[in-house]
Amino acid sequence: MTVATLKVTGMHCPKCTARVEKAVGVLEGVMGVSADFEADKVDLTYDGQPSTLDAVKAAITAEEFVVEG
Template sequence: MAATTLHVQGMSCGHCKSSVEGALDKLDGVSAVDVHLETGKVDVTYDETKVNLKAMQEAVEDQGYDVEA
C-alpha cells in the first residue's frame, strides 16, 4: 500500500467533501480517503499496482476541483 496527499482547491462544504470522497472511492485500488476541508488536503491510501496518481487527480478534477499532488 502507498499513501499520498492531494492538494485540492475549491472545497468548502460537506457536498464538496462527499464529491471528492465518492470520486476517489470509485477507483479500483483506493482503500481509504480522508478529506480535510480546512486545509484543502486529501489523504489517500491506495494500491499502487491498481491505481496511480494521475488517475486520482483526474477523478477529482472531473468533479470540478483543481488538484496539485
C-alpha cells in the same frame, strides 16, 4: 500500499468533501480516501501505481476541484 496527501483547492463545504470521497473511493486500487475542505487536502491510501494516482487526480478534477502539485 502507499499513503499520499494531495493539496486540493476549491472545496468549500462538507458536500464538496463528500463528492471527492465518492468519486475517488470507487476507483480500482484506492483503499481509502479522506477529504478535508478546511485544510485543502485529500489523504489517500492506494496501491502505489502511478496510473492509480493519475486516475485519482482525474476524478478530483472531473468534480471541478484543482489538484495542486
